[in-house]
Amino acid sequence: MRIAVEQLTKRFGATLVLDRVDLEIGEREFLGLLGPSGSGKTTLLRMLAGLEFADTGRVLFDGAEAQALPIAERQVGMVFQHYALFGHMSVFNNVAFGLKVRPRPSRPPRNEIAERVERLLHLVQLDGLGDRFPGQLSGGQRQRVALARALATEPKVLLLDEPFGALDAKVRVELRRWLRDLHDPTGLTTIFVTHDQEEALALADRVAIMAAGRIEQVGSPTEVYEGPQSPFVYDFLGRTNAFDCVVENGGARLGDKAFAVDGLPDGPAIAFVRPHDVVLRVPENTDLSEDATLPDAAAVRLVTVLGPKAWVELSYKGQVIAAEIGREPLEELRLKAGSRCTVQLRLPCFFAKR
Amino acid sequence: MDSQGTSQEEAAVVLGASGRQIFWRVTLPNIKWGLLYGVLLCNGRAIGEFGAVAVVSAHIIGLTNTMPLHIEVLYNDYAFAAAFAVASLLTLMALVTLAIKTVLEWRLGTAVGAARAH
Numbered sequence: 458m459r460i461a462v463e464q465l466t467k468r469f470g471a472t473l474v475l476d477r478v479d480l481e482i483g484e485r486e487f488l489g490l491l492g493p494s495g496s497g498k499t500t501l502l503r504m505l506a507g508l509e510f511a512d513t514g515r516v517l518f519d520g521a522e523a524q525a526l527p528i529a530e531r532q533v534g535m536v537f538q539h540y541a542l543f544g545h546m547s548v549f550n551n552v553a554f555g556l557k558v559r560p561r562p563s564r565p566p567r568n569e570i571a572e573r574v575e576r577l578l579h580l581v582q583l584d585g586l587g588d589r590f591p592g593q594l595s596g597g598q599r600q601r602v603a604l605a606r607a608l609a610t611e612p613k614v615l616l617l618d619e620p621f622g623a624l625d626a627k628v629r630v631e632l633r634r635w636l637r638d639l640h641d642p643t644g645l646t647t648i649f650v651t652h653d654q655e656e657a658l659a660l661a662d663r664v665a666i667m668a669a670g671r672i673e674q675v676g677s678p679t680e681v682y683e684g685p686q687s688p689f690v691y692d693f694l695g696r697t698n699a700f701d702c703v704v705e706n707g708g709a710r711l712g713d714k715a716f717a718v719d720g721l722p723d724g725p726a727i728a729f730v731r732p733h734d735v736v737l738r739v740p741e742n743t744d745l746s747e748d749a750t751l752p753d754a755a756a757v758r759l760v761t762v763l764g765p766k767a768w769v770e771l772s773y774k775g776q777v778i779a780a781e782i783g784r785e786p787l788e789e790l791r792l793k794a795g796s797r798c799t800v801q802l803r804l805p806c807f808f809a810k811r
Numbered sequence: 812m813d814s815q816g817t818s819q820e821e822a823a824v825v826l827g828a829s830g831r832q833i834f835w836r837v838t839l840p841n842i843k844w845g846l847l848y849g850v851l852l853c854n855g856r857a858i859g860e861f862g863a864v865a866v867v868s869a870h871i872i873g874l875t876n877t878m879p880l881h882i883e884v885l886y887n888d889y890a891f892a893a894a895f896a897v898a899s900l901l902t903l904m905a906l907v908t909l910a911i912k913t914v915l916e917w918r919l920g921t922a923v924g925a926a927r928a929h
Binding site: 506507508528529533534535537539541542543544545546554555558559606607609610 | 818819821822823824825826827828829832836837840841
């Protein structure tokens with residue numbers, strides 16, 4: 458199903474939760490709504506589900522206004538943040554609920570319901586657990602019950618609110634891949650809400666980044682990661698080093714190099730560099746590449762080794778610079794707290810200072 | 812009900828349940844132990860009430876009557892056997908109420924525990 462949201466606005470009291478939001482979601486798309494808490498992403502999701510209504514604006518499902526439709530006719534399945542499973546019902550009855558509550562004419566016969574539930578439990582890899590109660594399941598299993606329950610009514614749109622929020626890191630990564638595999642053959646349009654940028658970038662076809670009730674940017678994970686349109690998006694999508702610089706005649710100076718910048722007015726600007734684009738070199742090294750080099754050496758404050766990577770914090774003229782480097786360069790440079798090194802910056806991203 | 816929130820009801824709405832179905836299949840089963848416990852406590856108070864009925868509702872015989880009041884009337888009429896019979900009945904009911912209350916408290920405890928678990 459194609460979904461379009463037009464100029465959607467919502468207030469809770471004096472707070473503007475959604476501010477003229479426009480968004481289009483294509484058929485069979487897997488879209489991630491990404492944003493910090495309070496950015497309105499859950500409210501937007503609940504509006505698509507029909508649990509919340511907009512003050513102004515339209516929600517279109519396949520081109521038709523959906524807000525007037527009763528929730529049952531929207532053909533939407535939803536997985537709630539804490540799953541909201543029916544604690545007094547067995548797993549089987551949880552999954553069967555959406556079919557059992559149908560009015561008699563459209564309700565499938567009992568044996569067909571049982572068959573369909575068994576099929577769904579098999580799909581979510583919970584065979585044989587139909588008699589258990591939600592309280593007897595692990596977090597990951599509950600999440601899959603919630604998913605099976607949402608899919609039982611054969612929705613065309615699947616909405617997931619922080620689907621992996623309550624799970625530990627390893628289960629999260631497994632379920633993420635599994636959810637993606639589940640989405641692709643079903644023909645569902647899936648929208649999920651998350652505040653975890655890694656999750657959104659890893660899972661979604663397109664990501665919509667929200668802040669303070671507005672959509673800041675929409676695009677594929679690569680597009681938004683490599684071409685952030687605002688400092689907020691850049692900052693939100695990963696760790697950041699910020700450097701003050703000045704734009705003059707369409708060029709910005711960073712370290713010993715000048716970079717061509719398009720569309721930035723002359724004046725103060727900020728250059729952002731990701732920690733993994735910070736290169737460290739021994740201070741005496743004169744064989745410097747075309748990367749921008751900071752004029753003075755920086756002092757190492759802290760070295761943390763995390764598996765194959767090392768996290769280095771440097772202080773440079775009162776500023777902290779974070780660098781993520783491989784184990785090999787770390788050993789070559791023999792970096793430890795107190796040693797000095799030259800800092801080079803790759804792929805800076807410039808924004809006008811607000 | 813407050814602590815359980817409305818998320819299960821919302822889930823039921825999205826799954827297409829009507830208001831009546833949500834009440835009977837989701838809300839009521841979730842609150843049934845708490846509700847029964849409340850009914851039982853209320854019943855216990857009602858059976859044993861003495862002072863309030865005697866003073867406030869003027870103690871009209873055959874109209875506003877409770878067991879303790881009835882016992883008093885019988886006793887004052889020198890109907891000792893009848894008075895003690897009713898008193899024994901009252902004691903028995905108190906014991907039964909206590910037993911049910913203990914069972915309900917146990918069920919309520921597990922129900923609340925299960926609700927907290929997810």
